[in-house]
Amino acid sequence: MSDAAGHAARPSRSEPDKASFWQDPVRIAQLLFPLALIALWQILSVVLGDFFVASPLASLGALLEGINDGWLGGNASVTLIALVYAYLLAVGFGIVIGFLLGLSRFAYEVFEPIVIALYALPKVALYPLFLFAFGLGIAAQAWFAMFFGVFPIIIFTMNGTRNVSQVMFKVARSLRLSRLQLFRAIVFPAILPSLVAGLRLGFGVTFLGVILSQMFAAKSGLGFILVQSVSLHDMPQLYGLVALLTLFAFLINGAFLLWERSLTRNRPMQTTAF
Amino acid sequence: MSYAARVRLTRWAVILAAIATLEFMPRLGLGDAITLIPLSEIVSELFELLTEGELMPHLLATGGAFVLSFLLAGVTGVPLGYLLWRYRPLKRTLDPYLTTYYAIPIFAFYPLLLAILGFNILPIVAISWAWAVVAVVLNTSIGFGEVPQVLIKVGRSMNLSRWQIISRIFFPAAVPYIFTGLKLGMVYSLIGVIASEFVLSTQGLGYLVSYNYLNFRTAAMYSAMFVILGLAILLNLALTRIERRLYGHV
Numbered sequence: 001m002s003d004a005a006g007h008a009a010r011p012s013r014s015e016p017d018k019a020s021f022w023q024d025p026v027r028i029a030q031l032l033f034p035l036a037l038i039a040l041w042q043i044l045s046v047v048l049g050d051f052f053v054a055s056p057l058a059s060l061g062a063l064l065e066g067i068n069d070g071w072l073g074g075n076a077s078v079t080l081i082a083l084v085y086a087y088l089l090a091v092g093f094g095i096v097i098g099f100l101l102g103l104s105r106f107a108y109e110v111f112e113p114i115v116i117a118l119y120a121l122p123k124v125a126l127y128p129l130f131l132f133a134f135g136l137g138i139a140a141q142a143w144f145a146m147f148f149g150v151f152p153i154i155i156f157t158m159n160g161t162r163n164v165s166q167v168m169f170k171v172a173r174s175l176r177l178s179r180l181q182l183f184r185a186i187v188f189p190a191i192l193p194s195l196v197a198g199l200r201l202g203f204g205v206t207f208l209g210v211i212l213s214q215m216f217a218a219k220s221g222l223g224f225i226l227v228q229s230v231s232l233h234d235m236p237q238l239y240g241l242v243a244l245l246t247l248f249a250f251l252i253n254g255a256f257l258l259w260e261r262s263l264t265r266n267r268p269m270q271t272t273a274f
Numbered sequence: 275m276s277y278a279a280r281v282r283l284t285r286w287a288v289i290l291a292a293i294a295t296l297e298f299m300p301r302l303g304l305g306d307a308i309t310l311i312p313l314s315e316i317v318s319e320l321f322e323l324l325t326e327g328e329l330m331p332h333l334l335a336t337g338g339a340f341v342l343s344f345l346l347a348g349v350t351g352v353p354l355g356y357l358l359w360r361y362r363p364l365k366r367t368l369d370p371y372l373t374t375y376y377a378i379p380i381f382a383f384y385p386l387l388l389a390i391l392g393f394n395i396l397p398i399v400a401i402s403w404a405w406a407v408v409a410v411v412l413n414t415s416i417g418f419g420e421v422p423q424v425l426i427k428v429g430r431s432m433n434l435s436r437w438q439i440i441s442r443i444f445f446p447a448a449v450p451y452i453f454t455g456l457k458l459g460m461v462y463s464l465i466g467v468i469a470s471e472f473v474l475s476t477q478g479l480g481y482l483v484s485y486n487y488l489n490f491r492t493a494a495m496y497s498a499m500f501v502i503l504g505l506a507i508l509l510n511l512a513l514t515r516i517e518r519r520l521y522g523h524v
Contacts, residue, residue, distance in 0.1 A: 026366045030370060117510055120510055121507070122464055122468035122502055125468055125499050128483065201377075204376060208381060211382055212381055223382075230388050230389050242383055246382070250377070
């Protein structure tokens, strides 16, 4: 079997079957790792006292209380709306710009260093510009977070497009594919794995952008509540929120990783550091 | 004109066009006169801030936190990366968590560190270190893993001691990867410092931006932004230079 991108399938690597899953100590250690973190958290809360570290149970209690009182749901939905808004923008702009830059060698070579440099700049400090342009509120947060998240998506789409090998285009020409067919049957499947990697990284950075923006001059959202709980010194609420945000990011990233793996299973290994 | 020269020329044209837009958009009355200020006025404001000495303490605060957090990330990250490579089960156990690390909004931990360590340089250094160190760890462990077997065999055949193999073979062979890690670490720790100063702190360039924004001192705010961007661009240029000198043009 070979997939649309033309990579011949390698003989499947010996994947651990279900029976041996529980015999692999690494798997068990992986599952235990989050528990170890929670245990460490509990120990720290005992050692340092609840003025500095709220216990896991107290933090969970604060979150449950937040659900009952409604502040958690309200602020979480503000964050979620901003996140979805920002991510849609980032994905739209990122894929289109990345694809266009990847198509032309000249455009790629002109813009690649600029895009990389913009990615590496501390863009946080530019947030007031977005406040000027969009006013206080969700729009400014979303466009700012998009400005964070769009770069990984551009970079990965661009590189993915550039790496579609010329042979495939020749095959398409010899098969007399139309432009649409060329895109659907050849270009898109070839780009998809790096696109998904870009979407995953882009999501993480967009999420960070939303939280960051809500920490500054905002009146609602989880970032705002985080900062507020510092000034109120509400430790259970603070720790609960940090744990919630971490868990949320971890789960979404895990879903993206599974998607990535299902796409790259039959392809030669690509190493992405992170 | 050669192809490479054409590429470079177009790139500079794009950059200059962007800068010209910043200068002329406000002059032509496009956009709000209060919020958009011509580039030249920002630059003159910047000189004023510099000569009055208003900028210096913030520059020092940011620089200090940046250098400190980056050095910490290097000093802790490289040995941790080595340990991770040395003990394979450890690496295999932590791999899924390490790849997820940068998906987590690490910055959410900043308020938490503030609450523990207080309003000073410590939480800023700590969060920037946390942001930077994992890039160093990951790249170091990848670097040691990519050392060609041939080199190790050569070392063994020459009867090198264990320490000699590490210092003479593994380390030099892994340097390009470690350098990439340190480069990322440097970028991340600068971003971490600026972000934490901007959101909640009492000094530094990031603080200067937010302070001037909140007090409607727009020109001063822009000049602080310019200092930040300028420093970051200089840092990136220097890193690319060093990289090119070390490994030739990539």
